[in-house]
Amino acid sequence: MNIIRSKPLRKVMQYTKPYQSRFNWVIIWAVLLSIFAATRPYIFKEIVDKYLNNAQDKSDFIFFVGLMAVILVAEVVMQFFFTYWANWLGQDIIKDIRDKLFHHIASFKMKYFDNEPVGKLVTRTVSDIESIASIFSQGLFMIVSDVLKMLITLVFMFYINWKISFIVVAIMPIILYATNIFQKKMKVAFNEVRNEVANLNTFVQERLTGMKIVQLFNREKIEAEKFEEINKRHNKAWLKNILYNSIFFPIADIISNITLGLVVYFGALFIINGDFSTTIGDLISFNMYIPMLYNPLRQIADKFNVMQMGIVAAERVFEIIETDSQIQDKGTLEANNFNGNIKLENVRFSYIQGEEVLKGINLEVKAGQTIAIVGSTGAGKSTIINLLNRFYEIDSGKITIEGEAIQNYKLSSLRKQIAVVLQDVFLFADTIYNNITLYNPEITQEQVESAAKKIGIHNFIMSLPNGYQYNVKERGVMLSSGQRQLIAFLRAYVSNPSILILDEATSSIDTHSEEMIQKATETITKDRTSIVIAHRLATIINADIIIVMDKGQIVEKGSHTELLQNENGYYRKLYDSQFSINVDN
Template identity: 45%
Template sequence: MSDTTKKKALDLSIMKRVFHFVKPYRSFFIASLTLAIIMAIFAPVRPYLIQLTVNKSIHNNLPVPHWIQQIIFLKNSNDIFQFIINITIFQIIFLFVESAVRFAFTFITSWLGQNVVKDLRVTVYEKIVSLNLSQFDKTPIGTLTTRTINDIESINDIFSDGLIPIVADLLTIIITLATMIWMDWRVTLVSLVPFPFLIVATYYFKESVNKSFMKVRNAVAALNAFVQEHLTGMHIVQAFAAEKRELAKFNVINKEHRNANIKAIFAYSVFFPVVELVLAISTGLLVWWVADKKLDAGLLVAFILYLNQIFRPLRVIADKFNVIQMGMIAAERVFKVLDNENVLVESPQSTVNSQQHLEPIKGQISFDKVWFAYNEEHYVLKDISFDVKAGETVALVGHTGSGKTSIISLLNRLYHIQKGTICIDDINIEDYPIEKLRSSIGVVLQDVFLFSGSVLDNITLRNPLISKQAAIDACKMIDLHDFIMQLPGDYDYNVMERGSTLSLGQRQLISFARALLYNPAILILDEATSSIDTESELLIQKAIDTLIADRTSIVIAHRLSTIRKANKIIVLDKGEIKEIGNHESLLALGGFYSKLHEMSYDKQPVIG
């Protein structure tokens, strides 16, 4: 199979998938096609009426077709004045009807495109939020943003500016040509002598613009990814005085975008004058033939209008073909996201369990010979086994990169494990409905993420089932309420994007309130007191004591005070468990934990 054949087969497959989203709006699609046919039928009417008017004005005794007399309510065909009045009134009415049909066509096709885009965007977003976290480790956020916003918008153009308008234009050209041939096939052939040249020019224009637009689309994706990444990490860029270096990188990507657009602009700059030149030659040949054969003046006027009806769509039809092509390219990229199999799949047992309404999770945790790698070549966790009783507090200790965060990421199924099993209350975590599992595990991270919105929104995560009073009660339990009441607007205070208007300690306390409000059976604290000043630490330590009371807790902590209170300490190094015990027993052992303790004790009261 040739590359061209494969490409056509792929385009057909993609188009079928796009039209799958049209099914709920099938009646509107049929209506748009019906209106396209009506517009094409209407196209030759007015030029013909103008031809008849011109000829009747010159030759008063020219007979008027009976059906014309009927539709314009003309009683005496020899009354030239009455004829002109009646046919003019009819043309005005016809023009309004034609305009109304064109308005309905434009509105329905655009409405159809927007609704297809709405449904497709929801489907893509649902897919993105179901992807495993590893997918986001490998894919730039800007790329997924481009797929969800820009590429899907290009699919809308298939309907509003591409496929259906092309059908309407082609039908108009065909019916207009048929009318011209019916009226005088010789004049038609003479006036269309330059037409093949225009067809060739249109083909090369389409190919040239298509290549340019593909480069533009790739450049847009690169720009989105670059800007998204650098806006997120702007504090790093500025902290290391890297503005000029990053600006130089941006300029390179931006120039590629500009150059691709300029190539497309050049193609347009050549093509449109070519269309006008061919139209002028066709008009000249038409005038010469009509004058030479001494044909009716009305025929000349009508054919000039017909030529414009043919050439006007041809000016944009190549562009519309490119719109379809770009929409197909965008659709292919979007469907690659939808076809991504790296998703969290509910097991058959989890479906059964969801129907049987499992008992609330108590918090007993068991890791049994767990092996995990972010990629298949390098394991970051090796043969991890430990048990946590319900209500116990366990501290994970180890150097950076020892596997602490990986363990807690696996517990709520953010990643798939390669070997072993993880159980909660003696049930494999893969057999829990994912919503039940994650709603039973509260997570407080070192890098707190707050959404743009009010303090209340960030505490409740806009859950309509949680009342404001419940949020206030949770804040009072961790001594956060008084601080919030001092803010302008108290619980309605806008924290801005990522909580930039709050200190690290304040953001941390809000995340604690969020975790407490959801009352999880298992609590995970990932270095939640790291990089906190002493005053904030006292508040946060009290909040931690409140949070971990009567619930299973896994704590990744640097602070000695948190570690000493743990029922069990698991010491990790390079993805392996080195020691397990409480603070005193591990110190008495004089092993790995003891060395970590001595190293940190000499510097500051931290460990890990």
Template identity: 40%
Template sequence: MSEHQEENAVKSYDHILMKRLILYTRPYITQWISAIAVLFIASLLQLSIPKFTQVAIDDYIRTGDLAGLTPIISLFFLVLTGLFVTQYVQMYIMDWIGQKIMFDLRRAVFGHIQHLPLKFFNKNPVGKLMTRVTSDIESLNELFTSGLVAIFGDVITLVGIVIIMFLLNWKLALLTMFILPALFFVSIIFKIKVRNAFRLVRSRIAKINAYLQENISGMVVSQLFNREEKNFKKFDDLNHDHLSAFLKTIFYFAIFFPLTGFISAMTTAIIIWYGGVQIMTGALTFGGIVAFLQYVFMFYRPIRDLSEKYNILQSAMAASERVFHLLDEPVEEENEQTTNVDPQHARGKIEFKNVWFAYSDENWILKDINLKINPGENVAIVGATGSGKTTLINLLGRFYNIQRGDISLDGENIKNYSLHDLRSQMSIVLQDVFLFAGTIAENISLGNSKINDDQIREAAANVNASDFINVLPQSFDTELNERGSTLSVGQRQLLAFARALAHDPAILILDEATSSIDTETEQLIQIALNKLMTNRTSIIIAHRLSTIKNVDKIIVLHHGEVREVGSHQELLKLEGLYYKLYQLQFANQDKLENAA
């Protein structure tokens, strides 16, 4: 009983899937209808071809009426041309619809991913999400291009052939039909055998490739440990397993093709023998025999194809289930009551009240944080790796929701702002400056239409980025390649500063670069940074002494707690945690700077 119910549940679920899939086809309903119409015409034209041979032979060639032959040949030519056009159009429309739907689905999935919360990405590996955007959607393609409509086409052709053959001579038609089950049977057996054999081949080639990949990565280890011979032996074994699996498929193919050839020869033999008898009795014409031979030939393909369609349908169902599952993931939490807050002119007052945060369960990353940052104040956060500096910054932009306490901006809880408004109040410059594929200008404006070309240039000039940009081949229109790998670390930093300055945010958040930059650029960066920080609430995870000395307030984080707060001098006098950190991280810099 329950089993039966379960089965039902699965089926209706499939039904829901199909419904959702069909929803995606709806915008292209006109194209669907025209594709089916053209397909119908193409099938009819295809079916008429043998008829031409029959009529030409019976009515004109054998009667010697050559004058009548020309019109029928001309008509034949027209049909061929029509067939050419309809086949082309039909195939193209089908592909067109399939590609458009894939395009829409890809857009929907990618768009949806953009709005999922960071929490989701911590749980789902990149590879899995990639599969959704790429191969899962691609496997739906077949359903639209060679699945649904093709079945329709196959059925038209099959029914048409059967009708015509029966009209030509029902006895002969019936006799040739006897052979068809054999063909169907052989095809299905072959399909199953070959599918299993190919599955074996695939798993074995996967083994070879995995082994090869592993050995390329670990080749040096193999060489160091004198494993070359042993590993070669193993590779040879895998290679040989693959070979023998493949030889099996060759065997099936070598059996299948001759067998179907023999079956088709049997039909030919029947037609010659029994058709001949029918001619002698006058029940069939010469042209009829020739047409019969051609129709039988046309019968084979759809029969062989039909068994394939079920597989296409099945894998498309599985793929669509995964895709829809992703689309059903809830997007980032938005607050509805955002109307009463005007975020356009935030002053930049930030307050953390008893904030507790954990990525999971009770593994607190931040414990009872209390902080107050006044508008225009410059604050540095210092602390060892893992002390919670980055997390603190993440919470401010609501990339994660806190478990306890309150965070406010300008006295208003950050939950009351829309995500877009909240985040656009802050420019965040991270260590690893992220450059998007696009021009330098686009990377500064980030697509914000309120920032015009002059402002872009001005911002770049203000942070001393113009010098290197102007030297580039197309200056501001230079296309940056993947991740901006053509620029140096220092140049990327300057570009990020220009970006921040152009957006003129209420709050600047900066994770200073730890990597070494040449002294000249280093100086440029310091000057630019000072410009950026004036009259702006700035929170900096500082790695440079010069930055630290310039800020109003230093917050020392340790194991998720605020341990010390004060100015550089005050904290040094304390001789506590900051004092030690200072010696560890900055003392050397101090030495160098004093020497210089």
């Protein structure tokens, strides 16, 4: 019974505390159900011995038959309440666990998501938690009910005829031993099944998300073969599970039938040899009691399977819940309406320990300035943005806004003052309006439309079917990359940030969209501190200061005009290269 004492189960049981009253009632229903079930064969024995097997007065016969009917009805009622309340409790518990799990995941550092497959997290949040519900609906309470039924059945059996009862009890260690072996094998099998389910989810999620790449590079057959291999391992894991079930349950049935045969044989010998303590009613009642004793024992093994799967799932879920990967939110200052003074002092950072991405960055941005950051891929440009938003924590150094270290601000209020427009815009499968407001009740339809008119994209949105209520589908596939970028600009603008960050927001769009975005950029950067990361130098010529980065360091700093004067400088070479390409085209 190690499964009952397992640590994951104890953790799950902690979530029953808010529902203690309901939990207690489920136990009460289980006890009553067991008593009523075990009483039926005893009443049947009394009817046989007193009214069908001799000529005694049958005046109470109707009473016993009526009592049998009442017990049957009561048993059905108890079964209903027991089943309904157990499932009700289980669903409320997994609701609480799923809420806690999602809230916990939502607070993880970006580094966690860099290392963990999305499919795995989806499995934990959806199917694994459903398996936890089965602990209550098909596992724990059912096992408690079955154990109670077995104990009460044994009491009745020994009360009726202790000699025959000893025959039944003598056989029980065999099935208990078989059940123990079965459980050990099933634990290994269930672990394999859950691993393969997670692998399947991860593979399918990634391939569906990247289906365009799969088809562009004619990888349909290759990916199908990979899927077949993973699916084959999943199938093999389940077949092992099925094999153990196929072996155990026939053995349990054989043992039960042998026990029944021995009871009939020895009971008949007792009656033939004149043992008046044994009656025909005893044998008939034992014929009913043995299935009531052995079937729960057999079913307990099956329910232990469900429990085992639920506990394995719980172990995986609590592994994530107990993962300490959150950004420490110990700030006490409320970030309200920054002026936008930002300073980085000797900031060092590495995604992988020992491999520095930023190597002592010193940078100061004054309120209202537009700062552009340029450099080759991997130079550390976007990393600065990630650190400013506290998606990652710096290794050393200091980042301050308005003279206060960003760690001193409450995390939610800090991020509320910073809006970011990324190169790869993510839109949810929802309306344009909801993708802009992100369900912020403080942003009204009028504000959204007014902001859209100011940055010049209202007409574009209204040209779509249903306008602001147009559903862009998953990841915004119904819009072009330029249109998605415009929606992202509007989303940033309506949030009214103190600091605006544009992370290569114009690197992969057409000329027409770029013109609209240039207008939008001028509008939303006006009178606020802005940081622009760009590959296209034409988009940052008017920046107050241009920062040039290379291999995690700032190698040049100045205005566009100042940087061009350095003929051997990094920026000059980059500018000449892009200008030459434009001329050639």
